[in-house]
Amino acid sequence: MHLSTMGWDTFFEDQKKALKKVNGRLARVTGLQKNHVRIHDGEEEVVVKARGRIVRGHGKNTLFPVPGDFVIEKDGVVTRVFARKNQLVRGAAGRRGKLDAAPKAKQVIASNIDTVFIVTGLDRDYNLRRIERYLTLIYNSNMAPVVILNKADLHDDPAPFKAEVEEIAVDVPVHLISSTDGSGVDALAPYISEGKTVCLMGSSGAGKSSLVNAIAGDEIRIVGEVSDFDGKGMHTTTTRDMIFLASGGMIIDNPGIREISLSDEEGGVKDTFPDIEDLAAGCRFNDCSHQQEPGCNVIRAVEEGTLAPDRLFNFLKMRLELTFLSDRDAKTADRIEKEKWRDVAKYLKDAKKRT
Structure with missing residues (x-):
């Protein structure tokens, strides 16, 4: 594996050239562990630290590394985060419905993403209004959304669900799939070709981990049960991790989102x-x-x-x-x-x- 197959292109190469000298090794962030960062340089994945001024927000470079970032690492420390093509941002959690006290803080979920999969289960998780909020968040982040309607095997005829979503998700690809029997999963291959990065978003129990396993063809993510009482799933995925696929593509899996807090960009509403x-x-x-x-x-x-x-x-x-x-x-x-x-x-x- 090489950085070029991990999403590195002229956008980042130009930044590298502007530095004149790279004091350290280039790598991509694949996950976070508290104050530590997992990175992959194309040959190995290691856990390193982020330099204090990056973490605390001092100095010229104040980006805290997130999955998808390209960085420079030296002596076990991330010393620079390259400028991002885009970043998936939501408002700080815990404040939705409290506009009088809305925080200025934003949460960057991932960066340098080609496509965002909105994963929705065709059970109690199915909610058109929630899909609209996801679309707005993704458009505000300048990313391309794709709606994945999972658990299609629960219905004899799931086509009406697809038609309903296509009506509110204008010009957005919508795919019916079943992570259980694998139907429809092959249609997702073009989004995850070599060098492409996909980020998953959806509620707990929507089937994100099952989808990752179905795409990878292996049990690489733990799958939890969905409650019969409220239709909600447990947080089996608790960290944001970049998963490398045999196709050469990458998937960033995310913990289930209970609250879709928007950031302060207005353009996404018009696009949605x-x-x-x-x-x-x-x-x-x-x-x-x-x-x-x-x-x-x-x-x-x-x-x-x-x-x-x-x-x-x-x-x-x-x-x-x-x-x-x-x-x-x-x-x-x-x-x-x-x-x-x-x-x-x-x-x-x-x-x-x-x-």
Whole structure:
């Protein structure tokens, strides 16, 4: 294996040339272990440390290594993180639904990703609104999403689920697969060809670990049981790890995500809801909020049954959430204190009634 087969290309080579001299060895981050980093240089995988100023955020290079990063390591220490093509980012966990106290912190999950698989089980895990949130998060991170509908073997005819997702995931590839019997898994091969990196996202119990095993053709990830009571799975995957495949591709497996907190970029909403954006172009007012204005083409679509009320509500909710987060840095502490969640909750409640 060589770095070129691990995703290294001209983007990183140009950065290397700009350094003039590389003081250490080049490698890619394959996982994290507390304050330690696992890296692979194409020949071996080792556990090293990250230099203090990188961890604490001091100095010119303040990136903390995450799976997918390319780095320079010397004497058992990561001394440099190369600039990223992209990074999968979500808002800090534990704050969804608490917009008045929304944190500025963001969590970088992985970097330098070619495709993100949104893995959803066709059982109690199936939720269109959650898929919309995943899509928004991925578009905000400037990455390409693919929806994987796992556990297709649970249904005699799973095709309606695929059609339903294709309706809300516009122009996004949607695949029906079964990690149990392997059906549909071969169709995923083009996304994981040599040098390509895929990152998995989904709830616990969606079948991410089973999918990795089905793709790899080996039991390399522990698979947990899904509760009959609530349909939720245990966190059998507790770390983010890069897995190397025989095809030459790489998969970054992630622990199940219970809370999809968005970061403060607004562009993802437009990409997730292009149908609503197209409808909005026909509204009477350019700044239409799509709630109560006369001549609102979006509300008309809801009334005529061509746009689902829940889809519009989710659009309004995420747009408000992202606008709030985007504006937060520019607001004073006093103003933030005055803008309590009760006002936001009332706004959303009224919006839902009107739609």
